[in-house]
Amino acid sequence: MAAHADKPDTFDPFGIAASMNEWCCLVKAARELKDVDEEMMETMLEANATGPASLSPEAGVKLRSLVNLMRSLNLDPEAIRRRDPETMRELETACLRCTERSRCARELWAGTAAYPEFCPNAAGIDRLRGQ
Template sequence: MAPSSNSMEALMGLMTTITRWRSDRKAGHELTSLDADELGALARDVGLSPDLLTRLTARGAGGGGELPRLLRAGGIVPERIGRTHPDVMRDMSIVCAGCLVARRCRRDLDRGWAPVVQRYCPNTETIKALQAERCHVVS
């Protein structure tokens, strides 16, 4: 008997999750295997402190994935911000990737509660400034 498409989708999702987890662990291990000078050089190359680079790497490849969702929910096109204000987008991405309440944010966004997220999001003031600058989606 052939497996159903639902069970195949679940299996593929599980395999994707495992692959991502292994990749994230490998990246974290590679970073922790660097000595202090190498870590410092790498951090300088990407414009971060060694501590922040380590914390961001620990979150894995999905770290900061909530930001585009939050921006879109507020009527902002993330790609446009990336083109018009690349430094602002980079800074907001770093803040988001290092955020300690990402799980809560993701859950609230899944529920459609973007206004609730803006009550505790460390990027809220920047998002409001972008909205005021009319970086909205053109209707």
């Protein structure tokens, strides 16, 4: 028989166990979404690869950075790819040629997205953002 919701658990009067259980469920869901996102990215990279050779691991990381930057700026890279594949290819090409990979990763990790200072895609991204 289930305990009444208003009656506190004698072993967990503050509801910490329930909160931890909810948090663990959220973390599990986040991990599953991350796995789906990574799988989708791999599929997109494979579909977008030109020629018989596939992208190098470094190129894949750079393109993931582009996608993460776009998402941090509320741009949907998949929608842009469907709507305007040429623009997305131009962004990817510029990203692959970029020499600021470490700075890009730091900015994305910090959540600062100070891309206009160094990103070769700054003008294209700003155009997509309507700025």
